[in-house]
Amino acid sequence: MNGEAMYPYISGMLQRSGGKVRLGGTVKEQQRFHSQETSIYSWDYGIDTPQMRKLYERAKSSQWNAADLPWDTDVDLEAEIFEMDPAWAQADWFRRLSKKEKQRLTIQYNTNLICNFVHGEQGALVAASQLVSALPDMDSKLYAASQTFDEARHVEAFSRYADEKLGDFYPCTQNLFNLMQAITVESRWDFKLLGMQLIVEGLAISAFMTLLSRCREPLFQQLMRLVLRDEARHVAFGVLSLRDFYGEMNEKERRERQEFVYEACVLMRGRLVSAEAYERMGLDPQVVRETFRQSDEVREFRQLLFSQIVPNMNKIGLLGGWLEERFAEMDVLHFRDYDADAVLDSLIHGTHAASPSAH
Ligand SMILES: [Fe+2]
Numbered sequence: 001m002n003g004e005a006m007y008p009y010i011s012g013m014l015q016r017s018g019g020k021v022r023l024g025g026t027v028k029e030q031q032r033f034h035s036q037e038t039s040i041y042s043w044d045y046g047i048d049t050p051q052m053r054k055l056y057e058r059a060k061s062s063q064w065n066a067a068d069l070p071w072d073t074d075v076d077l078e079a080e081i082f083e084m085d086p087a088w089a090q091a092d093w094f095r096r097l098s099k100k101e102k103q104r105l106t107i108q109y110n111t112n113l114i115c116n117f118v119h120g121e122q123g124a125l126v127a128a129s130q131l132v133s134a135l136p137d138m139d140s141k142l143y144a145a146s147q148t149f150d151e152a153r154h155v156e157a158f159s160r161y162a163d164e165k166l167g168d169f170y171p172c173t174q175n176l177f178n179l180m181q182a183i184t185v186e187s188r189w190d191f192k193l194l195g196m197q198l199i200v201e202g203l204a205i206s207a208f209m210t211l212l213s214r215c216r217e218p219l220f221q222q223l224m225r226l227v228l229r230d231e232a233r234h235v236a237f238g239v240l241s242l243r244d245f246y247g248e249m250n251e252k253e254r255r256e257r258q259e260f261v262y263e264a265c266v267l268m269r270g271r272l273v274s275a276e277a278y279e280r281m282g283l284d285p286q287v288v289r290e291t292f293r294q295s296d297e298v299r300e301f302r303q304l305l306f307s308q309i310v311p312n313m314n315k316i317g318l319l320g321g322w323l324e325e326r327f328a329e330m331d332v333l334h335f336r337d338y339d340a341d342a343v344l345d346s347l348i349h350g351t352h353a354a355s356p357s358a359h
């Protein structure tokens with residue numbers, strides 16, 4: 001099956017800018033394309049949405065400087081700074097590896113994951129800056145400006161960690177880039193919020209939570225807690241902006257958003273990491289993929305990725321009808337009323353111990 005048949009809605013979004021959905025692999029070259037957002041000037045400088053201004057105030061008072069993190073912390077890649085992935089444990093290919101090789105695989109795997117966080121953060125940086133221009137009201141523009149700076153810090157902090165502490169770098173996965181490109185070229189601002197703040201960032205929070213719960217390295221733990229606190233606010237920005245907007249939408253317009261959400265979820269469920277980490281270890285990615293396909297932990301983790309997205313789709317009123325059926329097929333509908341905030345809170349404050357698998 002080709003990308004167009006699998007992702008017809010997102011393919012249509014990309015085609016308008018001469019792009020297309022590509023399946024599998026990574027993106028290594030610089031990417032240039034025209035985006036189509038509409039810029040809006042608003043002359044109304046008063047406070048129209050007190051909740052949005054409150055969020056903006058919180059954003060300003062929560063600023064932190066990535067350069068102030070304790071970068072002199074010694075990160076020993078020979079020590080177990082990340083727990084090994086529980087999904088590997090029973091596989092023959094994994095048991096045949098030496099202790100040192102298992103350790104190296106864990107580092108490579110997590111480096112690949114963290115590098116794709118960096119690429120996702122760049123996507124968020126671009127999307128947030130576009131929203132400053134495209135959003136219609138001043139309260140939202142101000143908030144989007146604060147998010148733009150948050151994302152700049154995230155890019156800086158994650159890429160510095162990968163470079164200085166992990167000493168390696170991985171390219172962006174094609175799946176993630178397909179979605180980031182669709183969000184970037186799209187002219188309608190609500191699609192940018194839906195795709196970035198609610199899907200990419202909702203999913204990132206779930207992935208960050210898993211990684212944090214499996215990390216034993218203090219510098220990275222500190223970095224992740226700061227990033228998670230910002231990300232929770234970004235998702236709240238998406239919910240707040242879209243809640244009322246979608247309430248007034250007709251069925252055809254609503255269905256278009258639902259199709260986009262569904263395709264974006266399928267794209268992102270596929271892969272956060274590429275096969276490259278395994279290839280660098282001399283392992284056959286097909287064999288590893290088969291381990292994942294059979295693993296209960298992986299199934300559980302893939303579902304858990306949706307623990308932010310599904311309740312938020314419910315909050316903005318997109319969940320009924322067609323999308324509800326698709327989420328039921330994906331076996332994630334039970335997250336509809338899931339309260340992910342409490343788990344997130346305890347992770348930010350360092351009191352959580354859960355340890356699901358990350359893929
Ligand atoms: Fe971010």
Ligand SMILES: [Fe+2]
Nearest residue numbers: 124201231234
């Ligand atoms: Fe963010």
